Amino acid sequence: MTDSYLPPEHSSANLWQPNRVASKRSQAIVKFIFGSFAVLSIFTTLGIVATLIVETIKFFSQVSLVQFLFDNQWTPLFSEPHYGIFVLISATFLTSLIALLVAVPLGLLAAVCLSEYAPRNVRAWLKPALEILAGVPTVVFGFFALLIVTPILKTFIPGLQTFNGLSAGLILGIALLPTIASLSEDAIFAVPQDLRQGSYALGATKRETVTDVVLPAALSGIVAAIILGVARAVGETMIVTLAAGQNPTLTLDPRVPIQTMTSFIVQVAGGDVPVGTLKYDTLFAVGMTLFVITLLLNILSFWFVRKFQEKYE
Amino acid sequence: MTATGPKAFIPDEGIAPDEFEPNLVGRYKLDKVFAYASWAATIIGLVVLAFLLISTFADGLPRLGSSFLTSFPSRNAGRAGIASALAGTVWLLLITAAFAFPIGVGTGIYLQEFATDSWFAKMVEVNISNLAAVPSIIYGLLGLMVFVRILEPITGGRSVLAGGLTLALLILPVIIVATRETLKAIPDSLRIAGMALGSTRWQVVRDHVLPLALPGILTGTILGLSRAIGETAPLIVIGAQTFVPFLPTGLRSSFSALPIQIFNWTSRPQEAFHANAAAASIVLLVVLVSMNAVAIYLRNRFQQNR
Numbered sequence: 001m002t003d004s005y006l007p008p009e010h011s012s013a014n015l016w017q018p019n020r021v022a023s024k025r026s027q028a029i030v031k032f033i034f035g036s037f038a039v040l041s042i043f044t045t046l047g048i049v050a051t052l053i054v055e056t057i058k059f060f061s062q063v064s065l066v067q068f069l070f071d072n073q074w075t076p077l078f079s080e081p082h083y084g085i086f087v088l089i090s091a092t093f094l095t096s097l098i099a100l101l102v103a104v105p106l107g108l109l110a111a112v113c114l115s116e117y118a119p120r121n122v123r124a125w126l127k128p129a130l131e132i133l134a135g136v137p138t139v140v141f142g143f144f145a146l147l148i149v150t151p152i153l154k155t156f157i158p159g160l161q162t163f164n165g166l167s168a169g170l171i172l173g174i175a176l177l178p179t180i181a182s183l184s185e186d187a188i189f190a191v192p193q194d195l196r197q198g199s200y201a202l203g204a205t206k207r208e209t210v211t212d213v214v215l216p217a218a219l220s221g222i223v224a225a226i227i228l229g230v231a232r233a234v235g236e237t238m239i240v241t242l243a244a245g246q247n248p249t250l251t252l253d254p255r256v257p258i259q260t261m262t263s264f265i266v267q268v269a270g271g272d273v274p275v276g277t278l279k280y281d282t283l284f285a286v287g288m289t290l291f292v293i294t295l296l297l298n299i300l301s302f303w304f305v306r307k308f309q310e311k312y313e
Numbered sequence: 314m315t316a317t318g319p320k321a322f323i324p325d326e327g328i329a330p331d332e333f334e335p336n337l338v339g340r341y342k343l344d345k346v347f348a349y350a351s352w353a354a355t356i357i358g359l360v361v362l363a364f365l366l367i368s369t370f371a372d373g374l375p376r377l378g379s380s381f382l383t384s385f386p387s388r389n390a391g392r393a394g395i396a397s398a399l400a401g402t403v404w405l406l407l408i409t410a411a412f413a414f415p416i417g418v419g420t421g422i423y424l425q426e427f428a429t430d431s432w433f434a435k436m437v438e439v440n441i442s443n444l445a446a447v448p449s450i451i452y453g454l455l456g457l458m459v460f461v462r463i464l465e466p467i468t469g470g471r472s473v474l475a476g477g478l479t480l481a482l483l484i485l486p487v488i489i490v491a492t493r494e495t496l497k498a499i500p501d502s503l504r505i506a507g508m509a510l511g512s513t514r515w516q517v518v519r520d521h522v523l524p525l526a527l528p529g530i531l532t533g534t535i536l537g538l539s540r541a542i543g544e545t546a547p548l549i550v551i552g553a554q555t556f557v558p559f560l561p562t563g564l565r566s567s568f569s570a571l572p573i574q575i576f577n578w579t580s581r582p583q584e585a586f587h588a589n590a591a592a593a594s595i596v597l598l599v600v601l602v603s604m605n606a607v608a609i610y611l612r613n614r615f616q617q618n619r
Contacts, residue, residue: 018511023512023513023515023516024513026515027513027514027515027516030515031423031427031515033419034419034420034422034423034427035423035427035428037415037416037417037419037420037423038419038420038423038424038428038433038434038437040416040420040485041420041437041440041441041444041485041486041489042436042437042440044444044455044482044485045440045443045444047455047458047459048447048451048452048454048455051454051455051458051459052451052454055458105354106354106357106358107354107358108354109350109351109353109354109355110351110354110355110358112351113351113352113354113355114355116351117348117351117352118355126355126359128609129359131605131609132602132605132606132609133362135536135539135540135543135601135602135605136362136366136543136598136601137543137544137545137572137597137598137601138543138545139543139545139572139575139576139579139594140369140543140575140594140597140598141365142576142579143369143575143579143587143590143591143594144365144368144369146579146580147372147579147587147590148365148368148369174358174361174362174365177358177362178358178362181358203335205337205340205341205343205344206344206348207340207343207344207347207348208340208344210347211347228446231446231448232448234448235447235448235449235450235451236448237448237449237450237545237546238545238546238572238576241546241576242576242579242580262448262450262546265450265453265454265546265550266450266546266549266550269453269457269549269550269552270549270550272552275462283454284454287450287451287454290448290450290451291447291448291451294446294447294448294451295443295446297446298442298443298446301446302442
């Protein structure tokens with residue numbers, strides 16, 4: 001009887017002593033550190049906005065907004081400078097448009113093929129392949145555009161110059177293709193099987209099911225993928241810098257050299273501009289324009305997804 | 314009852330059987346055309362990409378040898394190599410990983426495990442998806458302002474540290490989103506069981522959730538890092554050099570990187586340099602594809618084991 005009796009100081013309740021104070025304290029420390037990491041992402045945004053605004057204000061103290069928006073020449077590096085941003089915007093618009101004309105139809109059809117037509121084992125190979133292709137650096141695509149595609153196009157397009165918007169736009173489209181295809185495929189694949197079967201039960205063929213039932217159901221995801229593609233095209237730098245040239249011209253002719261917003265930034269920033277000069281501020285004014293355009297596209301995408309997203313059980 | 318409801322059931326007003334043309338032959342024909350078109354689009358995309366990659370390999374392989382990897386840039390295309398560019402890329406990779414991995418994973422854990430559904434978490438979430446859509450060249454401008462100019466006493470100006478920090482900011486959204494998605498997929502029963510045994514939230518996360526989530530988090534990190542080392546534009550903006558005849562000596566050293574070297578060689582008019590650009594592209598692609606392959610392998614294993 002006395003063996004089983006243990007004095008209170010030896011009971012198991014006393015042997016196991018969780019240090020709750022210490023573990024709560026370590027949790028508080030971790031929470032604080034991780035919380036401040038989270039704040040960093042907000043500071044990044046603030047940093048971007050502040051950087052762009054400060055230098056853009058300096059820019060507009062010397063160049064009028066009217067000239068920035070309505071001048072039809074862009075020659076900030078000349079002795080008699082002109083600052084017509086639409087020259088650069090027209091080039092960005094041209095290359096992005098060509099790129100989307102390539103990437104959207106091909107990307108959507110490829111997404112439909114992967115999700116609806118390809119056998120499962122083919123999809124299991126093609127999908128990762130697409131994702132790897134989406135990771136090919138754009139500077140390599142720039143190399144393709146300038147040194148492989150342009151010489152080929154020159155053989156059958158008269159008047160095509162060494163630097164041109166066409167080959168930059170085409171390759172930009174090819175570069176965007178995997179991203180658009182992969183993201184739209186995610187949206188299409190996520191449409192529940194019931195919808196397809198319901199459509200078949202009503203007598204629709206496979207094509208009718210895809211275009212009239214599945215694609216509308218996946219619309220928000222597809223549009224988000226396309227808008228992301230537009231934002232990428234507008235912000236893409238290396239392909240257009242290498243293949244489209246450095247020649248700011250207000251034109252929509254795809255055969256001649258042009259200069260996009262991004263390739264202007266590369267041209268000036270790569271040239272070691274002294275801080276505090278108007279040229280340096282021009283860099284940020286162009287950056288600001290680019291940032292505003294991509295931000296608007298992003299807001300549009302948010303709005304679209306929220307408005308048209310379909311929810312299924 | 315309104316007129317629209319029962320109307321369809323009145324046989325007289327419905328479509329007469331002989332008016333309904335199923336036209337199955339025509340519809341199946343259209344179906345076939347559509348199926349072929351979708352296959353054609355997939356194949357065209359892949360063939361074009363394959364053609365471009367193969368022609369790069371054809372251009373670059375003859376130049377690729379051990380001397381190419383160990384030589385410094387030179388005015389003589391035949392003797393030029395990528396030693397300093399490759400070293401710069403490795404330095405950038407390490408610096409970027411050292412900053413982006415802890416900060417990205419920490420933010421992800423905070424948002425998913427500690428601050429779910431708070432207004433702060435929502436604000437950070439919207440902010441992160443906005444950041445993910447900002448063009449990389451804008452990050453270059455931020456890096457130029459913050460890391461090259463304001464923090465010059467620490468980073469040493471146009472240095473490899475400034476480059477790595479800029480790239481870290483660039484890929485933070487990728488890592489944060491990947492971390493959150495992975496944590497979201499870990500079943501809640503695990504957390505509840507841990508807490509029922511008296512663990513704090515952090516203990517549950519550290520001892521039970523994170524070990525399970527690690528493959529997914531690593532996948533996201535590797536994908537982010539492979540994006541970082543392929544980036545050219547932000548590095549040009551913050552001032553990476555194209556002609557660096559030495560290896561980086563420290564964090565404050567000036568630097569080059571593989572994409573910068575490719576850009577420089579591609580934009581030269583002499584043909585001989587173009588072969589160098591192709592050869593350097595091959596090296597960069599091999600590095601990137603192997604990183605991505607590891608990431609996808611990790612993810613597939615993770616998905617199977619779940």
